[in-house]
Amino acid sequence: MTFFSLLLNILWIVFGGLWMAAGWLIASVLMAITIIGIPWARAAFNIAFYTLLPFGQTVVSRDAYFGREDIGTGPLGMLGNIIWFVLAGWWLALAHVITAIGLAITIIGIPFAWAHLKLAGLALWPIGKMIVLKE
Template sequence: MSPLSLLLNIAWILFGGLWMAAGWVLAAVIMAITIIGLPWARAAFNIAAYTLLPFGQRAVPRDALTNRSDIGTGPLGFLGNLIWLVFAGWWLALGHLITAILLAVTIIGIPFAWAHLKLAGLALWPIGKEIVPA
């Protein structure tokens, strides 16, 4: 991680990253408790770590990364994302959106607002994504 990414990640945690990462962990724990939600819990834990330290990383479609389709990038992944969207994705995306709006009001918060908007999109459709260094 570059020094700039480290500095931005520290500021990110102070400006809303910590509470949104906690929201992702809460969603993951709820999904894991239900047992049937374990596939979604794994994705939510991965994105919680990404939400905590987003600078210097990015989310990419797994099939674009590996050049092959798998269960998360095919029709079952689509169905999984649809179920995720209905039960958890919309409220996580809403949390990121509200935080982005609050941060965008200030000049210094605009880069963080932009990162929250990217995470809001990921919150809606997380299955089949991989977090990689930028």
């Protein structure tokens, strides 16, 4: 992680990253409790870590990264995303949007607001995505 990414991540934690990562962790725990939600729990846990330290990482589609479809990028992945949207995706996305609106009021918060909006999109449709380091 570069110094600039580290600095942005520290500021990010202060400006809403910590509480949104906690929201993702809560979603992960709730999914794990249901047993059948374990695949979504694992994805939510990975995204919680990404939400805590987003700078220096990026989200890419798994089929674009590996060059082939898998179970999460095909029709079953779409079904999984629909189930995720109903159970947890909409409220996580709403929390990211509300945080983004609060941050966009200040000039220094605009880049962080934009990051929250990108995370809101990920919250709506996370299955079939993976988090990789920016290089």
